[in-house]
Amino acid sequence: MNARKLTTVLLVAAALSAAGYGLYKFGMNRGMGMSPAPQSAPSAQEAGADQATGRKVLYWHDPMVPGQKFDKPGKSPFMDMQLVPVYADEAGDEGSVSISPRVEQNLGIRTAEVTKGRLASSVEAVGNVAYNERDVAVVQARSNGYVEQLFVRAPLDQVKKGQPLAALYVPDWVAVQEEYLTAKQMKGPGTDGLVEGARQRMRLAGMTDAQIRGVESSGKVQPRVTISAPISGVVAELAVREGMTFASGAPMFRINGLSTIWVNAEVPEAAAAEVRPGTRVEARTPALPGTVLHGKVSAILPEVEATTRTLTARVELANPQQRLVPGMFATVSFTPAASAETLMVPTEAVIQTGTRSVVMVAQGQGKFSPVDVQTGRESNGQTQILKGLDLGQKIIVSGQFLIDSEASLRGTTNRLSGPVPTEGNQQTAGPTTHRAQGKVEDIDKDEITLSHDPIPSMQWPAMTMGFKVPVAGAPKNLAIGDTVNFEFQQTKDGSFQITSISPAGPSMQGMGDMGAAAIKHGAHTPAAMGDAKK
Template sequence: MKMTFDTRHNLAPAIMLALSLLLAACGNKAVAPEAKPAATPVADEETLVLTPAELEHAGLKVETLAPAAATATVNVSATIKPNQDRYARIVARTEGRVLSSPGALGMTVRAGQVLATLDSLAVGDAQLAYRQAAASQQVAAADFDRTRKLADEEIVPRRDLIRATGDLEKANAELRTAREKLRLLGATPATGEVAAVMAVRSPIAGEIVQKNASIGEQASSTEPMFTVADLSTVWIEANLSEELVSRVRAGASATAEVGALPGERFTGRVDYVAGALDPETRTGVARIVVANPQRRLKPEMFATVHIATGQQVPSVLSVPDAAVVLLQGQSTVFVALKNGYQPRPVQTGQRLNGRVVVTSGVSAGERVVVAGAYALKARLLKSQIGEE
């Protein structure tokens, strides 16, 4: 029996398979592989590598370490206070009712400027006494002139001239007393109608930092109505332990840093060191006078002060305070290498006027980042988070 085959049906699957293979090959040639973005340099275990853009943004500065002699400092916490030599609590010289109060909180005033006016019974009595003394003095002066002329002509006895002279001297003394009483009350002799108005003036130039005066209220001669402070200079007071107070001398230079003003340093000099310790705290006060022309230092701000003791420290390696950062609780500096920046744990010693002694971890001749260390720290932490 002869068998026959339908070649059309047998060839169809083979043709379909060949076509599918051909299309797949063509597709692979037509589609290019997806380009991957260039990798950003990241920190390895030893070195932190930055792109040019990151370097420019960080604003890094480096310093070559070299041993150098330095002056030892005392570093303590302190509090900013008003300069008490330029500070005035102003009270009324006598009781009275407040008529006006032009002095406002925060106002800058000049010496002698009127801050308030009072209606005072004591001032009214003093004005009346002055008027009476002035009238008596005029009568005594006229009587003296008339008696002197008569005595010169020997019309009246000499004893009348002596009496008139005594009366005039007494009247002059009473007038001076009345005028001085008005001055002490802050008033001046009234030329017209007797007035009982007294002016409250600022004795110094400065800024009104406290006000306790309202129109209509009764002012007291014991409670301050205004407080005026000249804050162009301030005092920074530090409490020193027994050991430290013996190392600080008046006239020593000092610098201060304030947490509220990061990155700023204020220079001044010690003008007073306590001669005795507080029996309760066992500390002595050192007072530093600091110029404050921009009024950036405010009373009661906290500060850290560095007071030069004058003692020379042997040659040591030191870096600016800003060069040292904390990484995992360890003091660290960044050392500049050819291929990047290496975080290096270090041991630190005493602070020396804005610098800190480095006792181990780096060597002389190495280049350390002194500006931009915090930017490097942030970049390092970011890369570590990315690896996790």
């Protein structure tokens, strides 16, 4: 080959090298989404701030290896690219979601402020009317005898205090009455003691003081005794009939008063903390339309219904005109004592994921971030916030599910807002192996430079970068220009090491090979082009 042809070949190679290098840098800038940084390192005064924007720089990092931080700008030690600054005003935005104003308007996002106030507590429950078991009178037989006549013949008959219930014949009372009248008619010293002894025997026989006075005033034996109702109410139990005998101590009548009644209200277990003895209530019943009955909780029964998971609140109410009877239904509204002021948000703003409660906080300029909150009671569409928010913060009330569905929100917040995995648990999980295809650009004892295709598992675009050689060293048959399939892992220091590499077939042909060869031999700079011309 003569000198003229050699010169022509060198010029063509230099031109192709320059074109290849230009395409390579353009692809790098487009793939990494950044402009090339100046080659000269800034001074120490420039290291803390960006002169162009005036924004404070916290640190520099390689977007492909975000875990490694650097205190000054420069070239990444992991691949052929400049380090990217992280500004102070962006450091806390990792977990936020940005939405343009137009999209925000289309989604119909509404916000509200975290307010402070008292929750208007109102607990309602359904109950049934029952007798007031503290207003009960039991009439028992005080001696053996017979029932001669009944004035109350059926259970649930209403009676008034002093109303006759039954006429009884008591033989034992006849004997003591005759003894008493005989002793009273006797004259002489010591008769007073006989009279008092006879009176005492009448008491022991079961006669009341009123019945004894009746015998004294009439001066006659009264073989039949009429018993009366001790209170007003309803005969709940009737245990005797006309003509039957009865023994001493046998129950005859059970009378329940109706001046007050109980309402046994079934209170949900979750609302039991708001209902206490003494809590005032309002009761309404279909039997008295338009009537509101006022009362208070007399007791909370220490038992939970296993089926309905409710507690029974015993409410005592006045019974006007005795129109409320056992078995009626009633709706009870409890009014707990006024609570202290607390932070509140609309209930619809709280997203319940099943394991935690999340609220989307508006940070301004179209940015929203999820915040874990601890909730308390709910009332009238308001939820108490115990922890996680501050007064005056703006939160999303509607549209938060359109920003991020509950499932994706759970994954996003766990990834962005959760604890950062430590080196220890990374080792426990094991390093991830990534696979790719590329072309060998250079080989030395510590590093193999590869021009690889996009790697989806790392979210990398196509680029040229260096990888540490395998632990066993580079394969003997590996040559520059070979197209290879390789696998690699990220090491503890943030670098990437090849774990396996094997030929994938013939390398690229044509102009790409010529440009790559020119780059490999150093003919990829304007200076090199000048040298080639010479």
